[in-house]
Amino acid sequence: MESDYTIFRAPGMTGKVLNTGSNCVFDPVSLLDIPENPAYNCKKGRRILAGLNGTFFVKRFSHRTFFESFRYLFKTSRPDRCLKAALKLEAAGIDTPKVFASLRKHRGLLPEFDCLITEDISKKAVFADKMPLTRQLIADLCELLAALHKAGICHGDTNLRNIYRTNSGSWGVIDLDGCVLSDRPVGRRAGIHELSRLASSFLKLIPVQGIGSDLDGDIPGIFAQEYKKHTSFDADCPYYRRRVEYLSLRKRK
Secondary structure (H helix, E strand, O other), X not given: OHHHEEEEEEOOEEEEEEOOOOOOXXXXXXXXXXXXXXXXXXXXXXXXXXXXXXXXXXXXXEOOOHHHHHHHHOOOOHHHHHHHHHHHHHXXXXXXXXXXXXXXXXXXXXXXXXXXXXXOOOOOEEEHHHXXXXXXXXXXXXXXXXXXXXXXXXXXXXXXXXXXXXXXXXXXXXOOOOOEEOOOOOOHHHHHHHHHHHHHHHHHHHHHXXXXXXXXXXXXXXXXXXXHHHHOOOOOOHHHHHHHHHHHHOOOO
């Protein structure tokens, strides 16, 4: 719940921090600098830097120009969007890394960068892109996607790298800054978009891993069948097929 978080202020910085209790010392400022170690940096780009800092996962969103900073001054920050999505996932019973802090570093009046600090789940979870490509995996992925959509959560980047199974067997998602939240279930068009992205992500791994003997050649059709079991919504239409084909052939920049 949002009441579990308190407003945080430090010189040049504002945000929200999880109440960890009086016996736990948590200094978010000390975690902002991600160690320059390729073993711990999982993403490094012009705007985003993400990696491990001790037992925490830290993701920084930089605003490199005046115009970027000015634009984000009037928008909800990505870490705040992640926090809202994480709380909605928690309410829906879907696993996601615990958010410890959502922070904004200021340069004068303008934001310099935003930062999200969460738990490190690498020791308690296996990501779906590392699992055998079987029909059971498709069934589990579609059940998770249906649960997200019933809860009014449109993830925005439903690929196997962002989905995991914990050691206890529950399924969860990461990378929530693209989530769109609603009080109503996700609509037909958005559902097709999410399902086609998930199916194409699966297809891209087949040349690398191969598939289980329980799968036939119509992978997009199997995804649509499994999704329908949990939603009563038949996504298998020409538009869905075209999107799966397009996304499965598209290469990430």
